[in-house]
Amino acid sequence: MKHCILPAVLLCMTLLAGCTGRKVDLSNVTESTIGVNGDGSVEEVVIESFDKEYYSLSDLTAYVNKQVDAFNQANPQEQPKDKKSDDEEITAVSVHYVETDPDAKTAAMALGYLNMDIYDAFNETDFEFLSMEEAASDERIADIDGLVEVKSGEETTFKDLSEHKHLHLIYTDSSVRIQTNGKIMYYSKNVSLVDDHTVQTSDDPSVILFK
Template identity: 80%
Template sequence: MRHRVLLAVLLCMTLLAGCSGRKVDLSNETVSTIGVNGDGSVEEVVVETFDKDYYSLTELTAYVNKQVDAFNQANPQEQPENKKADDPEITAVTVQYVESDEDAKTATMALGYLNMDIYDSFNETNFKFLSMEEAASDKSISDMNGLVEVKSGEEKSFSDLTEHTHLHLIYTDSSVHIQTGGKIMYYSKDASLTDDYTIQTSDSPSVVLFK
């Protein structure tokens, strides 16, 4: 998956050496995390070990920017009609920063995506960001059981929750650390809730419902 691009670049360096509402805040995350806002926009931090003398932050930054630039050129976005000459261009993916921490011996890159479809396309993943109405039409979700209510700890089926049309739903079949833009209300029982806004999913199909 291309969201593992940072790890792939570090491996390449090794081989070369031998040969709406609350916005997510990922600034304090120390592990790779996907942040999903209520408007469907996605933010991501990827944290990997960066502990070899021959690792180059300059080379890493150039590589990440090259990948993002190529994707944006292949996926141009519509610009506002009233866009001024000095207004920033709207792009599918943005590079927020690429940095290293010498003490922690890690490198971190932070990216932003206009929506989940773009995130999936760039990273070759299978995530979904859906309204409850959209999720009800998706058999892989509508037949789900074992959804834990945070408040009570009770397990419910998706069909029990369809009246909660104000909730947003994230679906994934990957093990990933997710931060949501609103308080988590329900989640698949195979996932592990960290706090009101953060959860670790398993490799099993999982859903997270948040305000």
């Protein structure tokens, strides 16, 4: 059996790359999307073509689980001291589902990551999830201008926003759809705002600020 979908998804996708209440909800997305929460955790839904007769859901599922299990074994996470035997183990990466849509001839997988560093390590990408203090010391971000305020449409600079300590910052230089659990407040002018929680970035360096 040929595994043609997941190698492309996991190894060759170059798209890769506070509000701490509700988690980002990707249940209704119709294209590949990365979800970022205010606590730094990441959700991802990848949707790919699944239109060959030799593609198999069972093989696809086994492949995804094998990749995730291998990564988790190589990156064990500390468990709570009061963890009970029947409590779910905390892992770096979790598989929420792998499924197909025969009518659309697509396959979708949903994964969860404890944080952005784990997301980067698993997908070999270079995203950044930073506090405003951390971003201020990052030379790629500190001098950025052309940040558009969602409310007014006016442009400002990162330096002018650096005192907004309550905001979270995402940095990427990859074209990808990103959804946040908190409302987006500012975004780079090379980014397309889809709605209050969603943007489409380009291959140019991009910053998204959300609360």
